[in-house]
Amino acid sequence: MRIIERKSLPTEEPYILTGLPDIGLVGTIASLHIIRQLNMEEMAYVESDELPPVVVLHKGHLKMPIRIYGHDRIYIVTSEIAISPNVMPLLAKNIVDYAMSKNAKAIIMLGGLAVPNRLEIEKPKVYAVATLDEILEQAKNIGIEPLDEGFVVGIHALILRECSFRRVPALLLLAQCHVQYPDPGAAASIIEALNKFLNLNIDVEPLLKEAESLRLKLRELMRRTTATLSRIQKSHEYEAPPMMYI
Amino acid sequence: MRIGGGDMSFEERIDEIFERIRREVRRFLEDIERYFELEQPMWCYETRSLEPLFTITETEEELIVTFDLPMVDKDSIKINATEESLEVEAKLRRAVPGPRYLGSEVCFEKFRKTIRLPVKVDPRGARARYKDGILEIRFPKLSQRRFHIRVT
Numbered sequence: 001m002r003i004i005e006r007k008s009l010p011t012e013e014p015y016i017l018t019g020l021p022d023i024g025l026v027g028t029i030a031s032l033h034i035i036r037q038l039n040m041e042e043m044a045y046v047e048s049d050e051l052p053p054v055v056v057l058h059k060g061h062l063k064m065p066i067r068i069y070g071h072d073r074i075y076i077v078t079s080e081i082a083i084s085p086n087v088m089p090l091l092a093k094n095i096v097d098y099a100m101s102k103n104a105k106a107i108i109m110l111g112g113l114a115v116p117n118r119l120e121i122e123k124p125k126v127y128a129v130a131t132l133d134e135i136l137e138q139a140k141n142i143g144i145e146p147l148d149e150g151f152v153v154g155i156h157a158l159i160l161r162e163c164s165f166r167r168v169p170a171l172l173l174l175a176q177c178h179v180q181y182p183d184p185g186a187a188a189s190i191i192e193a194l195n196k197f198l199n200l201n202i203d204v205e206p207l208l209k210e211a212e213s214l215r216l217k218l219r220e221l222m223r224r225t226t227a228t229l230s231r232i233q234k235s236h237e238y239e240a241p242p243m244m245y246i
Numbered sequence: 247m248r249i250g251g252g253d254m255s256f257e258e259r260i261d262e263i264f265e266r267i268r269r270e271v272r273r274f275l276e277d278i279e280r281y282f283e284l285e286q287p288m289w290c291y292e293t294r295s296l297e298p299l300f301t302i303t304e305t306e307e308e309l310i311v312t313f314d315l316p317m318v319d320k321d322s323i324k325i326n327a328t329e330e331s332l333e334v335e336a337k338l339r340r341a342v343p344g345p346r347y348l349g350s351e352v353c354f355e356k357f358r359k360t361i362r363l364p365v366k367v368d369p370r371g372a373r374a375r376y377k378d379g380i381l382e383i384r385f386p387k388l389s390q391r392r393f394h395i396r397v398t
Contacts (some may be wrong), residue, residue: 119377181314181380182300212316212379214340219288219299219314227284 001090002050003098007071008043016099017076018109020083021225023237024177025218026112029187031078033207040069041074047092050087051078056080066091068098073197074151076104077206082224083155085139085232092158098170103105106135106169107198110190112203113147114237124176124186127186127194139171143198147174151237154229171197180220180226184211273364287385295358296342297336302364303385309367315357319343327369333360334381338342344353384385 004231020032034040045064056063077095089164099107113127127147130136136146154159156172163170173193177186189202209213253377254262288297315323315336322337339377342352367385374383 076379119380119382178314181299215314215316215379216296218297222299223288224284226280 001046001049001087001094002043003068003094004029004047005044006015006230007041007070008102009073009075011073013103013105014073016095016104016107017074017194018079018095018107018155019157020109020111021079021081021145021228022111023114023179023229024112024175024181024183024186025034025222025223025225026175026177026183026186026190027110028078028192028221029182029184029207029214029218030110030188031076032058032129032189032195033187033204034074034076034202035069035078036189037072037202037206038074040071040074043070043075044068044098046091048083048087050090052081052084054081067208075104079211080219080221082228084228085098088155088158088232092155095159096162096166099168104168106171107159108194109159109170109172110187110194111172111174111185112183113174114179115176118176118178118183120175123191125182126176126189127174129172129174130175131160131168132178135171135218136192139173139197142193144173144193144197149241153237173197180222182215182222184208184214195225271315272362289354290358291344291348291352293356293358294352294354295356296338296354298357299337300301300361301357302361302367304387307387307389309363309365311361311363311383311385313357313359314379317383318357318376318379320376323374323376325372325374325381325383327367327372327383327385329363329366329369331362332383334358334383336381337353344372350354364387 020029021028044087054065056065066079068075068077083091115121126144128136128139128144129147129152130139140146152172160170160172173190175186175189177183184207188207191202191204194200301312303310311332313334317339318336321340324335326333336357338354339355342353344352344354366388368388369385371386372383373383
């Protein structure tokens, strides 16, 4: 697997964001909205024999399913296909390699945290997980609560692990969400947290307005992502780690 | 240790065992079905309908089925259920165009899904609510014989 770069931003120390398919497709929805709102340009794509034999067509143009967009001081990795478990370690490693080659200030992952009572929650809360205390402090300072106990499973776990080994600053933002349904409300909460963290001004109103049509369009990706997640013991995330009582 | 309330006849016990086996086999087959479902499109050209996402969860007393039904008005939702199956249909607020290769005139007008339930339920006692585009139907499970086990 490798990341083929078409363009590069002139900025030094950019932030690398990831919006990859996971529960509630929170990262996917957030990344699509950020790309549109910031009018981001395609910078790179992921190439690998391990990926399914898929290319995507948009308005007749051929695209690779996992792409990286860029604007100003931000890169964002997004995917239009579910990431299968055998690809996850390679993808995580490549994303961290890419971030290091760019001398990134931090990797920020956008994801969801499954809650069974999501229907009763008006505004999903956002939690943070970080590889370094300084990053977690920054998140706490703007009102994002750290996730104290729990498991992280899947692509985010692998990126966190890789960043931890290599001392790369990484932050995982998790918004309370539906497990198996696309959740634009959770994506809006994540973007609002990101706005605060990176001092951005991305409007979430258009996202909330088109929430219903997004849910309709993302049914297939959600179904495939759910099937993938059931193969990686994602249900671990609903458990409490045994050592929490120590 | 003694199994209390053991007032079942031999035939009833055998029935109980077979019912348990049937349930397990059904679950296994459903897992396989779900796998093959992935290769099916989530729309039906003939009925001009879309397939909604759905989940099934169980508590001790209830079977809870939810459907993600965006772009739908509550009044257009039709639910039919038996002890073993559930059928949901809901009209979309506006027709949604299908993939272009189906032809520009092909639009989908409704959601439609029939599912086989993993346990027998009492459809008469079911309750449904529709909130934020999600339909939740709670069925009481048909009661099964319970036995008190005393620890000595």
